[in-house]
Amino acid sequence: MSGNMAALAMSQAISLGRADGNAEAGPSWREWLAQIDLVPDLGDHIGSAIWWRGLATLTLLCGAAIATFPGIQPIAVGGAPALDTADFNEARGQMIVPQALGGDTGRHMAATDAVRPLTQTPERPQIELTATLGSGDSFARLLERSGVGSSEAQALANQVSGAVPLADIAAGTRIDLILGRRAARTMPRPVEALAMRARFDLRIEMEREGGRLVMRRIPIAVDTTPLRIRGRVGDSLYRSARAAGAPPEAIQSYLRVIGKQISIGRDMRANDEFDIVVDYRRAETGESETGKLLYAGLIRGGQPKLSMLEWQKDGRSQWFEASGVGEQRGGMARPSNGRVTSTFGMRRHPILGYRRMHSGMDFGGGYGSPIYAVTDGVVTIAGRHGGFGNYVKLAHGGGLGTGYGHMSRIAVRPGQRVTRGQVIGYIGSTGLSTGPHLHYELYRNGHAVNPASVTFVTRAALEGKELAAFRARIRSMTSIVPGAALTPIAPRQIEGPKLGSLADVASKRADGGL
Incomplete structure (x- = not known):
């Protein structure tokens, strides 16, 4: 209460003082200027007089800033002078620079008058390399890619083939080579030595002696215990x-x-x-x-x-x-990939014009489509056979047989043994046929039966001496x-150069021993 009374007394004193001085006088210019908002918020009261005054102020300030912009000028900065060539080379000799950028470290002595430029760089007296035979690659092509001349590569391939068929050299075989000095830069290097594991049980090494390559076959003992x-x-x-x-x-x-x-x-x-x-x-x-x-x-x-x-x-x-x-081996293979166009049973014959028994199944297909044996068997007929045209008959044992008619071409001969899925002929339209198709029949004890009613199951069996040899083999396995x-086996001493002999050959030739 006392605080409110004090505030009221102060306000009364101020108003009384103004009345005593000049009761009719308005606010001073400072007070009026302080009440003007020169930078109003342009997001409020849009369109009012205060908003338009703020927009005018903003436009005026932007125009004044653009008019008084002095522009951009570079500022000159003084610094140490750049190194001359001599000073730079002196500093470069003590730098650490990446080798990729041509870096060199340390001081180097300048060339004297005793240094003479070389007309050409000297060649290495020998090149040692290892080549790997790739899948589908040939031995001669591998040597040619390694720098051997085509004639010498072919001669080496022929020489190696005398020891082991080149087809028996497995892909991935590593071949160690030493190429000697060439007579001229335009000529290929001659082979001084060659070594490789040609087969699991054979190593081949070749060295030049008296101007020609001498081959050594080094057999490797192999234990074949299963x-x-x-x-x-x-x-x-x-x-x-x-x-x-x-x-x-x-x-x-x-x-x-x-x-x-x-x-x-x-x-x-x-x-x-x-x-x-x-x-x-x-x-x-x-x-x-x-x-x-x-x-x-x-x-x-x-x-x-x-x-x-x-x-x-x-x-x-x-x-x-x-x-x-x-x-x-169960199940009967499909004789053709075509769809079934006629089934087993009575029907009207398309050529003869009357109803009679259709003793098989017809499969449609394009002319020349393959025909397959439905299971293993022996060819009993392969040739022309009445209304069937080109016909093949197979005997499968147990009184069962199959027939295939109207072929355009036969791919088997009588007495031949065929396997399940083997091509025995091709679809055609020979004999009594209105178009290319396969007529397929199934026989039981010589009589045609519905092919859809039988599933073949074949099991091979061993008899007599073959069965005795088979059981003896099982006893040896068990x-x-x-x-x-x-079990570790004692290594046998191998005559001739060992696996590391190429290094010995290289050192001997470098010392002049060969």
């Missing part, structure tokens, strides 16, 4: 076999082979043992290589539950069980001690 791997299946056959040392390719082949006989997920137990035998070779120089799967077995309770061995039968390699029964192929 590698047998056994172990418990456990939770995962693949992981268990990998832990036992089996290569991934062999495990995949093993799973494919036994997967055709049993269900791996349903029939295999954790306590079963896998038995894998793979082709394995070890060289006395320490290298080893693993080949294809030779034997696939499964052991349960200490007794073989499954034994599979790859065997050649009728010129075809397939897997057989220990009993001598081969892998099952008699291999697991891991015996990994």
Whole structure:
């Protein structure tokens, strides 16, 4: 209350003082100028007198700034004078500059009158290099790319082919070369020495003696004991076999082979043992290589539950069980890729004009489309055969046979053995036919039956001496001690130059010893 009273008394005193001095006088010019807002907010009261006055003020200030702009002029700055050539070279000798920019470090002595420029740079007396044979490459082309003349490259290829067929040299083989001094700059360098591992069991080294290259064949002892791997299946056959040392390719082949006989997920137990035998070779120089799967077995309770061995039968390699029964080939292949245009049964013949039995199935197709054997068999007829035109008949055993008519061309001969899916002819329109198509028949004991009612299942079997040889091979596989192929072998002393002989040749030639 006392504060409010004091404020009121002060205001009354001020108003009274003005009344006493000049009651009619207005505000002074300073007060009036202080009340003018020269920079109003142009975002408020748009269009009012205050807004227009603010816009005029802004325009005036911008115009004044533009009118009084002095422009841009560079300012001269004084500094140390640039180095002359002599001083720069003196400083450059002590710089650290990247080599990519031509840097040099340290002081260098200037050339004297004793220095004479060379007319041409001298050549190296020898060049040592290593070339790798690529896939699809040839031995002669590899030498030519390495700097060997075409005539000498071809002569070397012919010389090497006398020791080992060039096709047997595997892609990725490394070839060590020493190229000697050439007689002129326009001539290729001659080969002074060559060394390579031509085959897993053979090394070839060549050295120039008396003006010609002398080749040495260095045989390498190789142990060909197959590698047998056994172990418990456990939770995962693949992981268990990998832990036992089996290569991934062999495990995949093993799973494919036994997967055709049993269900791996349903029939295999954790306590079963896998038995894998793979082709394995070890060289006395320490290298080893693993080949294809030779034997696939499964052991349960200490007794073989499954034994599979790859065997050649009728010129075809397939897997057989220990009993001598081969892998099952089920299902009947489609004789043509065309659609079925007529089925088995009674129909009106398109040419003869009356109803009669259609004893097969017709497949449409373009003229010259291939015709396939539905399963393995032997050709009994291949030639013209009545209304069938060009006709092929196959016997599949067990009283079953198939016939293929109206061919434009026959691709087999009588007595020939064919396999499932093999091309035996081509679609045509020979015989009683209104257009190109295949007439396909299926016979049981000489009588035509509906082809859609039969599914072929073929199983090859071994008999007699072939079965005895097959079982002897299984006994030899199962008699291999697991891991015996990994037993260290004593290296044999190799006559002639060793693997590092090219370095010796180079040093001898550099010293003038050769």
